[in-house]
Amino acid sequence: GAVVSQHPSWVICKSGTSVKIECRSLDFQATTMFWYRQFPKQSLMLMATSNEGSKATYEQGVEKDKFLINHASLTLSTLTVTSAHPEDSSFYICSARDRGGWVEKLFFGSGTQLSVL
Amino acid sequence: GESVGLHLPTLSVQEGDNSIINCAYSNSASDYFIWYKQESGKGPQFIIDIRSNMDKRQGQRVTVLLNKTVKHLSLQIAATQPGDSAVYFCAERAQRGSYIPTFGRGTSLIVHP
Numbered sequence: 001g002a003v004v005s006q007h008p009s010w011v012i013c014k015s016g017t018s019v020k021i022e023c024r025s026l027d028f029q030a031t032t033m034f035w036y037r038q039f040p041k042q043s044l045m046l047m048a049t050s051n052e053g054s055k056a057t058y059e060q061g062v063e064k065d066k067f068l069i070n071h072a073s074l075t076l077s078t079l080t081v082t083s084a085h086p087e088d089s090s091f092y093i094c095s096a097r098d099r100g101g102w103v104e105k106l107f108f109g110s111g112t113q114l115s116v117l
Numbered sequence: 118g119e120s121v122g123l124h125l126p127t128l129s130v131q132e133g134d135n136s137i138i139n140c141a142y143s144n145s146a147s148d149y150f151i152w153y154k155q156e157s158g159k160g161p162q163f164i165i166d167i168r169s170n171m172d173k174r175q176g177q178r179v180t181v182l183l184n185k186t187v188k189h190l191s192l193q194i195a196a197t198q199p200g201d202s203a204v205y206f207c208a209e210r211a212q213r214g215s216y217i218p219t220f221g222r223g224t225s226l227i228v229h230p
Binding site for chain 1: 150153158159160161162163166206217218219220221222223225
């Protein structure tokens with residue numbers, strides 16, 4: 001199956017700093033990628049839809065200026081958590097849809113555990 | 118609002134037993150359903166899917182049953198193994214053309230050796 005690589009796997013940062021998370025589709029082109037957030041023992045919450053070459057579409061309640069998304073190529077989307085605070089600590093997961101066909105399965109990255117001190 | 122939910126947050130089984138994980142959905146317009154497995158600290162992994170024009174689909178050791186009358190979905194795992202221990206999510210696609218699944222709450226499956 002298709003592979004989505006997410007990096008870093010975990011990151012610890014100080015409050016007020018910015019953190020960038022990368023999501024790459026390794027063996028397919030993804031015009032659309034998705035970013036999720038997951039708290040312990042909870043489900044995945046869709047944050048935004050990342051579209052190659054255009055602005056991301058954010059879900060209601062997600063701050064656009066807080067969570068910057070850039071989808072500069074067909075294989076790379078980045079999520080930048082700006083001025084991170086402890087409440088931003090969470091597990092962030094990206095996923096991508098294969099461009100070639102009606103494939104409806106999303107392929108997920110391995111996630112990034114963000115801890116803000 | 119409409120949502121996808123799960124009946125049991127935790128399911129404990131013995132190795133070798135069959136497991137049944139249930140999911141209730143409320144959006145009658147949903148036409149496609151997916152089961153994902155998420156191991157600790159990892160992203161979800163696709164297990165099996167089913168379209169609304171089907172009521173059963175089988176994979177390797179897994180079977181998904183769909184009952185549209187009562188809006189219920191189940192995942193059956195045969196001969197459960199310790200490696201099956203994970204959180205299982207059902208997800209629905211609520212509108213045709215949308216590739217964004219809505220995830221349910223999740224059920225933690227614990228397999229005891």
